[in-house]
Amino acid sequence: MKKILSIFISLIVFLLIFLLQSNFFNWFTIGGIKPNLFIIFVLFLGLFGGRKLGVILGVLFGLILDFLSSYQIGITAIMLGVIGYLGGYFDKNFSKESRITIIIMVIGSTLICELGIYLINSFIIGSNIFILDFIKIITIEILYNVIITIILYPILQKLGYNLEEQFKQPKILTRYY
Amino acid sequence: MNKKKNGVIGIIITILLLIILVFLSNTDTQKLSYVESAVSSIVMPIQNGLTYLKNKLAGNDEFFTSVATLKEENDELKQKNSELEQSLRELEIIKSENATLKEYVNLTDKYKDYTTIPAYIINKNISNYNSLFVINVGEEDGIKENMTVIADKGLVGHVVSVSKNVSKVQTIIDTASNVSSTITTSRDSIVCSGMLKEKKLKAMYIPTDANLIIGDSIETSGMGGIYPKGIHIGNIEHIVNANNVTDRYAVISPAVDFEKVETVLVIKN
Numbered sequence: 044m045k046k047i048l049s050i051f052i053s054l055i056v057f058l059l060i061f062l063l064q065s066n067f068f069n070w071f072t073i074g075g076i077k078p079n080l081f082i083i084f085v086l087f088l089g090l091f092g093g094r095k096l097g098v099i100l101g102v103l104f105g106l107i108l109d110f111l112s113s114y115q116i117g118i119t120a121i122m123l124g125v126i127g128y129l130g131g132y133f134d135k136n137f138s139k140e141s142r143i144t145i146i147i148m149v150i151g152s153t154l155i156c157e158l159g160i161y162l163i164n165s166f167i168i169g170s171n172i173f174i175l176d177f178i179k180i181i182t183i184e185i186l187y188n189v190i191i192t193i194i195l196y197p198i199l200q201k202l203g204y205n206l207e208e209q210f211k212q213p214k215i216l217t218r219y220y
Numbered sequence: 221m222n223k224k225k226n227g228v229i230g231i232i233i234t235i236l237l238l239i240i241l242v243f244l245s246n247t248d249t250q251k252l253s254y255v256e257s258a259v260s261s262i263v264m265p266i267q268n269g270l271t272y273l274k275n276k277l278a279g280n281d282e283f284f285t286s287v288a289t290l291k292e293e294n295d296e297l298k299q300k301n302s303e304l305e306q307s308l309r310e311l312e313i314i315k316s317e318n319a320t321l322k323e324y325v326n327l328t329d330k331y332k333d334y335t336t337i338p339a340y341i342i343n344k345n346i347s348n349y350n351s352l353f354v355i356n357v358g359e360e361d362g363i364k365e366n367m368t369v370i371a372d373k374g375l376v377g378h379v380v381s382v383s384k385n386v387s388k389v390q391t392i393i394d395t396a397s398n399v400s401s402t403i404t405t406s407r408d409s410i411v412c413s414g415m416l417k418e419k420k421l422k423a424m425y426i427p428t429d430a431n432l433i434i435g436d437s438i439e440t441s442g443m444g445g446i447y448p449k450g451i452h453i454g455n456i457e458h459i460v461n462a463n464n465v466t467d468r469y470a471v472i473s474p475a476v477d478f479e480k481v482e483t484v485l486v487i488k489n
Contacts, residue, residue, distance in 0.1 A: 064346045076348050112345060112352050112388065114380055114396070161349050170350075170396035176416040180348050 045209050050100070053088065057104050060084055061111070076180055078187035079153060081108065083195075085123050086152045089130015090139060091203035092210045097127025114168055122159045126152045139203070142196060149192045153185045323483060326372060334448070336370075336485040337361055342386065351394040351414065353377070355484060358385040366446050368487040374452040374475035375399070375440060376484050392453065393419050393478055401453055402441040406431060409441055412453060412472055419479070421454060421472040428465045432456060438472055448487065 060080045068077045081104060089097025105120030113119060129152055137144050158181070165172050192199075324338050343354035357363050359382050369376040369389045377391040392399055393414040401423075402409050408430040412421045426432065436456045442449025454474040461468050 061346070065343050069344055077346070079347070108346070112343065112347075112354060114350070114352075114388075114390070157349070160347075164350070164396070168396040170394070171413055171422075173395070173416040177349075180416065184348055 049206055049209055053084075053100060056084065057081075057107070061108070065112075073183055073187050076183045076187065078184060078191055079157065080188075080191065081123065082126055082153050082156050083149060083188060083192055085126045086130045086133075086148060087199050087203055088206075089127040090134050090148075091206045093134070094128060094131025096210055097130040098124050099127070101125075101127030115164070118160055118163045118167070121163075122156045125159065126156050129155070139200070142193070145196065146189050146192060149188055150185050153188050154181065157181055157184065320483065323372065324485075334487040334489075336487055337363065339369075339484050339486055341482055341484060349416065350396070351391045351419075351478070352380075353389040353391060353484075354386050355389055355486070356386060357486065358383050358387050360384060362488060363387050363486055367489065368447050368451070369484050370451060370487060371476045371481050371484050373477075374454065375447065376476055376478075376481065378446050379486065389484070391478060393421060393474060399447060399453065400441045400443040401438050403430070403432070403456075404437045404439050405433075406436075409443075410438070410470075412438065415471075419474070420457070421474055423456070423470040423472050426468060426470065432459050432470055434458060448489070 064077065064080055068080075085097060085101040085104060088100050092100075101123035102120045105123035106116070108119045108123075109116045130148075133148050137148070139145065161177060164170060337357055339355040339357040341353045342356045345352045353369075353376070355369070363379060363382050365379055365382055367379045369378060375392055377389045377394070377397065379387050380390045381388045390397055391414070392412065395414045395416055398411055398413045399421075400409065401412050408427050410423045410427075410430075411425045412423050415422050423438070434456050438453045438456065440447040440449060440451045440453060452475055454472045457471045457473040459468065459470045
């Protein structure tokens with residue numbers, strides 16, 4: 044029951060982020076460049092809710108985004124799914140306590156997600172590739188994402204541990220017994 | 221004898237008084253104003269002070285007695301104020317509506333030859349790498365894929381996907397967009413594609429013998445099957461020369477301000 048409730052809450056958070064992204068961050072920009080809050084959100088879902096939840100919700104949110112504003116259905120879905128999977132992978136191998144690891148994870152996942160979407164889009168639709176401009180934009184976007192993560196980190200961590208309680212069995216460190 | 225003298229003196233005094241009276245009443249009073257002013261300068265401050273005191277006292281008195289009436293009046297005025305505010309708001313709404321309608325009329329006047337459907341932009345892109353608009357008309361309003369979208373100043377883009385009530389528009393500044401176009405004066409044909417930054421267009425495949433002049437206007441050529449002929453796109457901002465003539469390109473600033481555009485028209489072919 045609590046699982047369903049937390050999934051429902053994350054859907055509401057997703058809608059909130061969508062509204063923020065399409066209205067507020069259209070003028071609250073750094074040099075005309077918006078952050079991408081969806082990546083941070085899905086990464087945290089994967090980190091705290093586990094691989095399965097990260098992938099499922101990532102694909103779901105990606106599909107909704109594709110339906111709302113994209114040319115081709117599925118590209119954002121795939122990439123956000125990958126980010127959810129990566130979140131689960133990071134969870135197994137890295138500590139979530141340190142801020143620096145979280146920042147590095149955000150940098151990596153933003154880079155992978157945006158690069159993937161951009162490349163797949165340019166292959167499928169045939170958009171012109173501007174490498175220098177892309178590098179400039181993605182640098183600023185990653186910076187913006189990192190700043191937002193640093194600001195929101197305490198809240199995200201608190202919510203994340205709540206999520207973790209519901210979706211994961213308590214860890215038994217058999218190795219040490 | 222004594223009485224007689226008294227009577228004569230009385231008569232003289234009376235006559236003198238009469239003369240003075242006549243004299244005073246006939247002279248200009250202004251000649252006496254210095255007397256008046258001297259008197260008033262002594263009296264008036266006191267008078268003023270007294271009047272002030274009196275008024276103050278009377279006013280205080282009134283203040284204590286009329287609180288109730290004032291309150292009543294205040295309530296009445298408040299109600300009136302809110303009513304007025306409401307009507308003002310209504311007026312404001314009507315004003316803005318009028319402006320929008322006027323805009324529509326102007327737009328439709330400019331592109332009379334086409335039958336158009338007016339639309340609002342309800343959502344702009346959420347990503348940094350593409351430029352999509354979502355407009356508030358869809359299949360029910362007769363929108364189909366590949367219909368051209370224009371604004372009052374020029375070309376905006378074309379419809380890429382349609383759902384029941386909304387549709388997505390790919391703008392010409394999107395990196396996936398290529399518009400076949402001509403230079404209005406020299407009729408040289410070029411291709412305008414979107415650039416990732418700065419919301420500008422890049423004009424490519426410029427003929428080697430073409431004369432480009434900064435400020436020349438660019439319009440659609442009608443080739444390619446999506447955009448009708450002769451819709452204004454923008455003006456040449458600057459020309460970038462490469463090592464050889466075939467690689468040169470021009471940067472075009474679009475006529476439509478894609479940051480601020482709110483209403484568009486969809487052309488029904």
